[in-house]
Amino acid sequence: xxxxxxxxxxxxxxxxxxxxxxxxxxxxxxxxxxxxxxxxxxxxxxxxxxxxxxxxxxxxxxxxxxxxxxxxxxxxxxxxxxxxxxxxxxxxxxxxxxxxxxxxxxxxxxxxxxxxxxxxxxxxxxxxxxxxxxxxxxxxxxxxxxxxxxxxxxxxxxxxxxxxxxxx
Numbered sequence: 794x795x796x797x798x799x800x801x802x803x804x805x806x807x808x809x810x811x812x813x814x815x816x817x818x819x820x821x822x823x824x825x826x827x828x829x830x831x832x833x834x835x836x837x838x839x840x841x842x843x844x845x846x847x848x849x850x851x852x853x854x855x856x857x858x859x860x861x862x863x864x865x866x867x868x869x870x871x872x873x874x875x876x877x878x879x880x881x882x883x884x885x886x887x888x889x890x891x892x893x894x895x896x897x898x899x900x901x902x903x904x905x906x907x908x909x910x911x912x913x914x915x916x917x918x919x920x921x922x923x924x925x926x927x928x929x930x931x932x933x934x935x936x937x938x939x940x941x942x943x944x945x946x947x948x949x950x951x952x953x954x955x956x957x958x959x960x961x
């Protein structure tokens with residue numbers, strides 16, 4: 794509170810340019826006007842919608858591809874070089890190509906968020922699938938479970954702690 798009062802006094806005294814650093818009282822007036830008008834709700838809702846949809850897409854793709862890569866060595870051999878090429882790239886470095894292809898709209902925003910979520914979820918899912926206790930897989934095979942049942946009843950629940958760590 795003391796810092797806010799000091800900033801207010803410094804700007805009012807003319808020591809700081811009010812166009813660059815506005816006084817806190819002006820900021821509070823503008824904030825009250827925005828909150829009172831309710832004009833922030835629609836953009837906030839759209840932003841949160843894009844965030845949650847993109848996050849869900851990134852998690853779903855990461856889990857799906859991670860299950861395939863962790864379970865099937867052929868798929869892992871096929872996709873692992875691509876993943877290891879793209880994963881260390883900083884996501885802002887991907888912005889120029891993303892501006893060219895999907896454009897500057899919501900698709901680009903969703904792609905960037907989904908890519909940011911995809912790789913951690915993918916890596917944790919692959920590790921969780923590979924870390925499944927072989928005894929559990931043998932028991933599922935002994936009980937005659939098909940591959941899909943084994944994936945959804947044994948492998949996915951065993952990998953969920955690592956997947957949850959990346960998604961949460």
